[in-house]
Each structure stands twice: as C-alpha cells, then as structure tokens.
C-alpha cells in the first residue's frame with residue numbers, strides 16, 4: 001500500500017530523534033493529509049511505544065486529523081479572546097452551516113488575531129478577522145463558488 005510505504009519512510013527518517021513521535025505525526029499528516037489508522041501499529045513498533053500512547057497523543061492535539069479533510073479546511077479560533085467577542089456563537093453557526101458539506105471544520109487555539117476576533121482560517125493560508133455569522137456565510141459562499 002502506497003500510504004504504508006510513505007509512512008515507513010517517514011518513521012525511518014525520524015525514529016532516532018529524541019521525542020520522535022510528534023515530528024513523525026506531523027510529517028505523516030503533511031504528506032497524507034491525515035494520520036491513517038494503519039499507521040499506528042507501524043509507528044508503535046518502530047518507536048517502541050504502545051498503540052494507546054500514540055492514540056493518546058493524536059487525540060490530545062487538535063491539530064492531528066484521523067480522517068482526510070474535506071475540500072477546504074475551515075478553522076475557527078476557540079481561544080479566550082475570540083470567545084469573548086462572539087467566537088462561540090460563530091463556531092455554533094459554522095457547525096450548523098457546514099454539517100453535511102464537503103468542508104471540514106476544526107477548532108484552533110489562537111491564530112494571532114486576538115485583538116480583532118473572532119478569527120478564522122481557511123486552508124492554512126487565509127486569515128479573516130472580525131468574522132460575524134454573516135461574514136462567515138459570505139466566505140463560505142465564495143468557497144462554494146470556487147469549485
């Protein structure tokens with residue numbers, strides 16, 4: 001399987017680093033878009049860790065994804081400064097709007113726009129500030145038109 005070969009190469013390249021698990025997981029997600037379930041036994045064997053330890057790290061860090069993302073990845077800041085200016089309502093609005101869509105919604109904890117929240121990021125590249133539910137809908141309409 002192509003994924004397993006790629007995962008083996010990534011693990012082999014990083015296995016001797018101290019604390020190799022996080023760099024390995026980052027590289028796998030960067031290469032494959034997520035951490036495939038079949039990678040866990042391989043990582044466990046090569047890094048001499050238990051599968052439970054690896055699952056624990058994957059689920060602890062919101063950054064790691066266990067399924068492939070949708071056509072676009074939408075991250076909404078759930079940290080305190082954004083929450084204080086409507087981030088929670090925005091996240092709830094986004095959950096409702098994106099249910100069943102081909103867009104993936106993820107929480108993120110600070111995008112560096114704390115003074116101009118609520119903040120949102122699209123596809124790791126585009127940041128938006130002062131995002132209201134109305135602005136969110138306009139951004140999602142622009143993404144939908146960009147097929």
Ligand code: FES
Pocket residue numbers: 077078079080081082083109110111112113114115117119
């Ligand atoms: S708290 Fe939301 S961008 Fe920093």
